[in-house]
Amino acid sequence: MVERSKVVDLRTRTTYRPDCANLARNRLLLARKGLGLSYGEFADLITPMVGWPVSPDAVEAWETSLVPPGDVLIAVSTVTPAASDRLGVRSHKFIAAYIGEAMAARLAEQAAPAGQDHHALPVELPAGTCRLHVWPYGVAILHLVEDLDLPNIAHLAVWRYQSYEHNLDWATTYLRRLTGDDTSAASYVLSLYWVHGPTWVGQMLDTAARIICSPRVLIDRDQPGGDACLAAAEQAERELLAGGFHQQEMRSFGVAGVSVGYASWSGVAYHPLDPARCLAEDELVDCELTAQAIWAYCEHINGQVEQGHDPHVSEEYGWRFLRAARSRLTNPRPRETGQHRLMRDAIVETSGIAGHLDQAIEALREAGRQ
CATH class of the missing domain: 1.10.260 (434 Repressor (Amino-terminal Domain))
Structure with missing residues (x-):
C-alpha cells in the first residue's frame, strides 16, 4: 500500500x-x-x-x-x-481482493483449513510459490513467496516497483478465471521481507533494514524504469546508508541482540540476529495475513460508502464482527510473547487499520439504523 x-x-x-x-x-x-x-x-x-x-x-x-x-x-x-557481497531476501507479497461471501464459501470447499478462521489452496506458478487464502467474509489474499539473491537494496527496490503492476494484473486475471466474475480485481500488494543474508552489521544493518522496509524511497519518480532508474537508486542507497535514513511513521519491533525489525505503510522488513530467540518467519506471515484480510474487508465496506452507497454485508459479518476483529488485532493475548506483541502493534499502527476499522464499523451501524 x-x-x-x-x-x-x-x-x-x-x-x-x-x-x-x-x-x-x-x-x-x-x-x-x-x-x-x-x-x-x-x-x-x-x-x-x-x-x-x-x-x-x-x-x-x-x-x-x-x-x-x-x-x-x-x-x-x-x-x-x-x-557477503550478496543480499539474500525472501519476499512475501500479499495481494488482496474482495470476492464476496458466496464465492469465498465455494472456494473454501476446495481448500484446506489454514488456521482457525480461513482456508487456503495452492496456486501453480512457474517461479516462486503461492497460496490462495480465503476468508468467509469474502476476502481472498494471494500469498506469493519469492527467494531473491541481489547485489544491493537498489535492485530490490527496482524489482519491487516494476513487479507490482504485473502482480496486480496477474492476480486479477487469475481471480476472474477462478471465480467467473469479471468484476473481481486485486486492489493492492503489500510486501514483507525476511532478510536472511544481509551485507551489513551494526548500525548500518539497522539503516539498511529501514530502507528495505520502505524501498520506494530509492526510486526516482521521473525515471521509474531502465538503467537510469537503477543507477539513481544505487546512488540513493549509498547516500542513505552513509548518512542515515529515518522515517517518522516507521516503527521498530526488533529486540537488541535478537532481531532487527521494522514496519511501515509500505510493508515489513525483518532480520533474525539470533534464530533461536527471534520470531519465526511464519509468525510474521500469519500476522500480516490476519491484518490484511481485515484491511481488505474494511476497504470493501468503506469503498461502498465513498461511492455513495449504503454498505451491504451479511449480519454475521456486520459491525459486531468488526468490533471483535478490532479487539483481536489491538489487544494483547494472555500467552502472547513480548516480541509478538511488539510486531503486532507495529504492523497494526503503521497499516492504519484501526482508523479503517472504526470507519467501517460506523458505516455499518449507521446503515443498520436506517
Missing part, C-alpha cells in the same frame, strides 16, 4: 554527507563477523598483513569508536568473504 504523499523524495531532503568513519568501522566489523572470528583471532589474522602488531583492544575500538587505519582497511578488503 503505497500512497504518493507518503513517498520520500530525495530531492526534497538536504544533501547527505557520507559518514566515512562509520563506513570504515562497518567494513571492519562485517569482515570479522563474516569470518566468525573473535577480536583476538582477527587481530592475529591481520597483524602479518599490515606488518605491525594489532591488539584485540584496537580491533574493538576500530569497530566502535575510532577510525581504522588505511592499511588495516586494505587488509580487511582481502579477507572479506565473497558471500
Whole structure:
C-alpha cells in the first residue's frame, strides 16, 4: 500500500554527507563477523598483513569508536568473504481482493483449513510459490513467496516497483478465471521481507533494514524504469546508508541482540540476529495475513460508502464482527510473547487499520439504523 504523499523524495531532503568513519568501522566489523572470528583471532589474522602488531583492544575500538587505519582497511578488503557481497531476501507479497461471501464459501470447499478462521489452496506458478487464502467474509489474499539473491537494496527496490503492476494484473486475471466474475480485481500488494543474508552489521544493518522496509524511497519518480532508474537508486542507497535514513511513521519491533525489525505503510522488513530467540518467519506471515484480510474487508465496506452507497454485508459479518476483529488485532493475548506483541502493534499502527476499522464499523451501524 503505497500512497504518493507518503513517498520520500530525495530531492526534497538536504544533501547527505557520507559518514566515512562509520563506513570504515562497518567494513571492519562485517569482515570479522563474516569470518566468525573473535577480536583476538582477527587481530592475529591481520597483524602479518599490515606488518605491525594489532591488539584485540584496537580491533574493538576500530569497530566502535575510532577510525581504522588505511592499511588495516586494505587488509580487511582481502579477507572479506565473497558471500557477503550478496543480499539474500525472501519476499512475501500479499495481494488482496474482495470476492464476496458466496464465492469465498465455494472456494473454501476446495481448500484446506489454514488456521482457525480461513482456508487456503495452492496456486501453480512457474517461479516462486503461492497460496490462495480465503476468508468467509469474502476476502481472498494471494500469498506469493519469492527467494531473491541481489547485489544491493537498489535492485530490490527496482524489482519491487516494476513487479507490482504485473502482480496486480496477474492476480486479477487469475481471480476472474477462478471465480467467473469479471468484476473481481486485486486492489493492492503489500510486501514483507525476511532478510536472511544481509551485507551489513551494526548500525548500518539497522539503516539498511529501514530502507528495505520502505524501498520506494530509492526510486526516482521521473525515471521509474531502465538503467537510469537503477543507477539513481544505487546512488540513493549509498547516500542513505552513509548518512542515515529515518522515517517518522516507521516503527521498530526488533529486540537488541535478537532481531532487527521494522514496519511501515509500505510493508515489513525483518532480520533474525539470533534464530533461536527471534520470531519465526511464519509468525510474521500469519500476522500480516490476519491484518490484511481485515484491511481488505474494511476497504470493501468503506469503498461502498465513498461511492455513495449504503454498505451491504451479511449480519454475521456486520459491525459486531468488526468490533471483535478490532479487539483481536489491538489487544494483547494472555500467552502472547513480548516480541509478538511488539510486531503486532507495529504492523497494526503503521497499516492504519484501526482508523479503517472504526470507519467501517460506523458505516455499518449507521446503515443498520436506517
